Amino acid sequence: MTDIRYLAPRTLDEAVGAFAAAAGAARILAGGTDLLVQMRAGVLRPGLIVDIKKIPEMTSIEETADGGFRIGAAVSGAALADHPKFGQVWPGVLEAVNLIGSTQVQGRASPGGNLCNGSPAGDSVPAMIAAGAIVTVQGPNGRRRMPVEAVPAGPGRTTLAPGEILVSFELPPRPAGSGDAYLRMIPRTEMDIAVVGCGVSLTLQDGVCTAARVGLGAVAPTVLLVEDAAKALIGSKLDDAALEAAAAACRAVCRPINDKRGTIVYRTKVAGVLLKRAAGIAAERAGRA
Amino acid sequence: MAKLHVSTTINGEPVEFLTEPGESMLDVLRGPLGLTGSKEGCGSGDCGACTITLDDRLVCSCLMLAAEAEGHEIRTIESMAEGETLHPLQQKFLEMAALQCGICTPGVLMAAKSLLERNPDPTETEVRFWLAGNLCRCTGYDKIVRAVLETAADMREAAR
């Protein structure tokens, strides 16, 4: 690993400048739990590593004035878990982030790295999509904002333009009666890659679902926002027919791979099962909120 | 390529070293710094044999660049005993034979110590999940988990 340069700028402008100037030869370093594995495996050999963790905006968690949250892209899962309030408001997002790897991996792994690594099986991504998170990115041409589901472009690819850095996730304020949940299916109980992952966020008023979003992972080249599943839930009392319609909508968008971890038929079936279970947990949490 | 100069704190002492930009913390610990307690089992974050703390958080030192240590505080297994006095976890691991070859042990001990600092009374399930990133090819885990639970009980008793 010689001939690599390492920079740890203290401002975002410096980071963007260095990242853009190095063109395709540079890589952003957040927790390194994907990047350093790929470098050691010889898959990647960047000329410049830009460590973004010395930039305060990248590692801070803030409650916004309207009751939402702003999470720096490089915040570690362990830091998010230690936040006194975040897990109460967004238990599903927190459980998804905390499913990434072991305790040691949690010490470093970030939701920004999980999203930018571009894996269709990234655990935090379906939960962030369900939460309606908006990301801010900054590049040589300034800042822009977009919904989190607009970032993945395919396995290992994102829609970020050359030189653009993911800065933060913004989660909206929660109306009363809201809850979210994330479930993944893996063959073991820990330390494995999702065969299917499903995030659900919903709001209940007098037992009726007034808002819902569903994110589905590991069943297509990118993590998906499943709007038809949300439509099936909204307006219902989450009765069996509504849940089955939402599960069918999830199965309908599946275009999974066939591999040793799960066949196409199995992944498709499990997508519907996880939707129902995650919706049930989200509803129970909404009842308490 | 020019080496980077890094100033950091390791096991409470200020330390300075030079590193290649792509070099891992584990390689610098085990090489120039001579702290060979942390082991390399996999180099890819899977086994936990290289576990250290960075500002009191558990991390895999194989998945951290040595350059990232600048301005931070690192602790390794070498800081666990105080002189000749073993940490209660180390003592219990010996008494209960919670190690065989010992390669996983430094990482397991670092992780277990951090767990007990956060949660002095963990359940067996909590211990197993917390240590899921520490692989052991010898013990079958049961002795490790029991040693951690017994140490926790002893430490709670001692703290009363």
Ligand SMILES: Cc1cc2nc3c(=O)[nH]c(=O)nc-3n(C[C@H](O)[C@H](O)[C@H](O)COP(=O)(O)OP(=O)(O)OC[C@H]3O[C@@H](n4cnc5c(N)ncnc54)[C@H](O)[C@@H]3O)c2cc1C
């Ligand atoms: C043992 C082990 C177990 C794992 N288990 C899981 C698991 O269960 N579920 C799961 O989803 N993942 C898992 N992973 C993968 C990995 O930990 C996650 O994807 C993690 O979230 C990556 O975050 P990071 O901060 O470490 O990213 P990094 O490795 O720092 O970055 C990942 C990629 O994103 C780019 N990047 C990072 N931040 C930004 C940014 N702000 N702007 C632009 N580009 C950026 C980097 O250049 C790199 O290409 C595991 C990894 C290991 C080693």
Ligand code: FES
């Ligand atoms: S050597 Fe670091 S996790 Fe295995």
Ligand code: FES
């Ligand atoms: S004692 Fe040999 S690997 Fe754990």
